[in-house]
Amino acid sequence: MTATAMQLSPDTDLDWWKGGIIYQIYPRSFQDTTGDGIGDLNGITQRLPYVASLGVDAIWISPFFTSPMKDFGYDVCDYRDVDPMFGTLEDFDRLIATAHRLGLRVMIDLVLSHTSDAHPWFQESRSDRSNPKADWYVWADPKPDGTPPNNWLSIFGGQGWHWDARRLQYYLHNFLSSQPDLNFHNPDVQDALLDVTRFWLDRGVDGFRLDTINFYFADKELRDNPALPPEKRNATIAPAVNPYNHQEHLYSKNQPENLDFLKRFRDLLDEYPGTAAVGEVGDAQLGMQLLGEYTRDGQGVQMCYAFEFLAGDLLTAPRVVEVFDKLETAAPDGWACWALSNHDVTRHVTRWNLDEQGARCYATLLQCLRGSVCLYQGEELGLNEARVAYEDLQDPYGIEFWPEYVGRDGCRTPMVWEASNQNGGFSEEKPWLPVAHEHLGNAVALQEEREDALLHHYRRVIAMRASEPALRQGEQSQMKADGDLLHFVRSDGTTRWFCAFNLGGDAASVHPPEGDWTFVEGIGGTDPGRATGAGGMRLGPWQYTLLKSA
Template sequence: MAHPWWRGAVIYQIYPRSFRDSNGDGIGDLPGITAHLDHVAALGVDAIWISPFFTSPMADFGYDIADFRGVDPIFGTLADFGVLVKRAHALGLKVMIDQVLSHCSIEHPWFKESRQSRNNPKSDWFVWADAKPDGSPPNNWLSIFGGVAWRWEPRRGQYYLHNFLAEQPQLNFFQPAVRQAQLDNLKFWMDRGVDGFRLDSINFCFHDAQLRDNPAKPLEARNGRGFSPDNPYAFQYHWYNNTRPETPVFLEEVRALMDGCGEVAALGEISSEDSLATMAEYVTPKRLHMGYSFELLTDDFSVAHLRGTVETLEAKLQGGWPCWALSNHDVQRVASRWGGTNPHPQLARQLIALVCSLRGSVCLYQGEELGLPEADVPYEALQDPYGKTFWPNFKGRDGCRTPMPWSGDADAGFGAPRPWLPVPAAHRALSVAAQEAAGDSTLRAARAFLAWRKTQPALVEGSIRFLDAPESILAFEREQDGQCLLLAFNLSANDASWAVPAEWSAAPSIHVPGVASGTFGDGHVTLPAHALIVLTRNPR
């Protein structure tokens, strides 16, 4: 039976500033993406997700939007976007784009009007509040990017809320006209052929109407959510500035709109105090199609963490569908995060196989198919305001955003003599051209594995059940449409072995292309460093 395109899909994330520059200005653009969609299609993925390309002053590199329906000139034109969609569809790729619903830019006309007075037509489109009697901010809420989450506006004599940069004012979703305006913006892009949306920070749409203080978080609890202990944001439980009970109701409005526009999918980015619980609440047949959180984007590369994360979400989901990612534009590249300064040569391809074998859809970040490590960007070349604020303890997000290396040339084939971020020599050595020429490369391995995955119904949409195994081996069963597979991944750089459960002792192993394989005999699996073995048998 046919299933929705997004269910079990592999989605390739493109960060447009860094994918390919077509006009030599040092910044990637939409025509550059279009020109290299063949590379993406050849990977065997199902869709692309394009990070923001909208009109923006670029305080946060496009996540501060000044026109939700406009293409920023540095990326091209609306016509260029139309060409991109047409080419992607011709290659069999669905197109998803970022939508940043919770906030906009201080340069957006809505905010320019709202800040002028307390009685203009847009006066309540943002979160405004009076100062305390002593002139201090209305409450203790903090910005993710450091410091208080309130900025004084002398024209109104009030503070406005910003959960991120001060240049990103928070929209007031209690105002029905705001919700409708954002729904209309979604419809605008669906009318232009978009197949889905990645909804940025979707749990941040609503705030506590009473503006209650967030409670303090004890020192021992300040970890595990992607915020380092030296960021004061980690000092609070964020119960009141996001993840409010009104959000699911709005998500039902989003879903109703999308369901009326064909087979369009919504993928929500969720980061809350209990992201897995929030994901289960948001991802239902009447709300989001898919959701992802930061649980697998942390430093914890262990069997216990991976298994615990997936099992916890599986237990909470009520008909919802997860999406997993190991890298994206906000975190250190996984090859370095989990592999250290000198990642094992098999690690990158194993991780692609691993994330694509979990139950759910998958996001692969550009360069992940090349096994790119994190780039070391010197302070003088930093662009990310987050990194500049927290240097040197935290270097920001530029290390995962450097330009895609297409060749070994000085500009890595990016298309400009001076790209907006420098390309390290280590990345040029791992370029697309170099890996195309090599008989055995991570790129070729990624293609081979993704092609094989498409032929395995159990991996695309099957159930998942974890098995107990030695400490370094992650083992689970996937089952669907009469196919039952046992997958065992050795997450360590040392050999490992395992006596499989009795019901698998006579099962044959099957060849899995693109990743180092283990051996199986006499009921025992032997796995070299970062290897995988797959056994198959008839379902119970």
């Protein structure tokens, strides 16, 4: 193990991830230090003191590996190196060392289900049908009429198969045609990917975010997916205009063999105490069930996130109750990681049409729920979804479906550090995506000067969660929705918290359970004077109250 990896203190909390808070960094858009308009690893290192000041436990860095960048790093052609646009391995080592000195753990995004078609593995695999890596990818002969072997579709639109003239076969791609899917049924592929995982663990990383964790295996028999009835279709994973929603993806993903591989992955993690992984479960119908299966104690990753809180419809009080009821039924022993925004979905301030009070309400709710938490860069500033003109679009997903779906560029525009120029302190040159003019008024430097800014509210509620075991890892009970009013109890055997949130535009009354409650001050919400009494309390639109009982 490298010297960097040894810097973690031996008394480090090995279960830091359970109830922990992870801050996602999209490296292209965080901080540019080279003047090319693209963020880099040294830019992340430069801004780590700011991230540490938020009080989070860890950072998750989206892919920075060598890549043709057709899908901005999610198409890897060298798992063991840094793309030159982001820096070098030495830059990454400095980032790790700086993060650890600041008390931050570092998680990196591992894209294991597929590679770039420029990866040497694929170049060898496609050369003929008899080379040593001939079945490292999912290859199949055409049907007699020359069409693909089955009806599987790509999330990015169209068929999930691409014809290769070298082998006279189709290869599977669940995403872009330049992202061929690896064949996990081949044990050599699994071994190679676990070797990659060990490479980064030895370099000192504290964990991983596993991209598309339920896409690793495809059905060996390549059976057709059945049609999904219209009433069961939803746009949680793919936009409504995408025919991907018309299938039940029974065979193209979610295969039972995945559990065996995740056990191997977990066994490797357990060789490095204190490391953890969070999996992205991309499935509109089975998300909670898979979350439970993949986070079963010691058998898979420590935590997973599904897309329930990342969906387009407003996260209402009944919806929160529905999600947790489903979690309790499908994954009673599972561990969820909740997020409201990330690099793949419209920022939640825009998605749910929130004003600042609404943003404060949801930020507080997120820190009170049982599970772990992911925050996305700029969320703490209240950034909305940027409007990106068609001529400035970079995302192939948006370009394919524009204008009905404009893609993911609007949530990936650069972080705004200051308001002194149009680039927001991100770069001295033209950024790869334009900085939204309206974001400049939300810049970090401006909010640092205002005690009532949303940024400071995030710091307060993060500190609240970090200091209260009942909120971080305690039990959750008595969750109920009364119209727009959501309330529940968190407890750890010593302390109880009563948490109530009005997630609507009309006033609502709430009555705490019996107990000697004290109003939790310093995090906003309601007037402390209205926090107790036989008549309960009245919450205005988007107000909340937190009560504590020892």
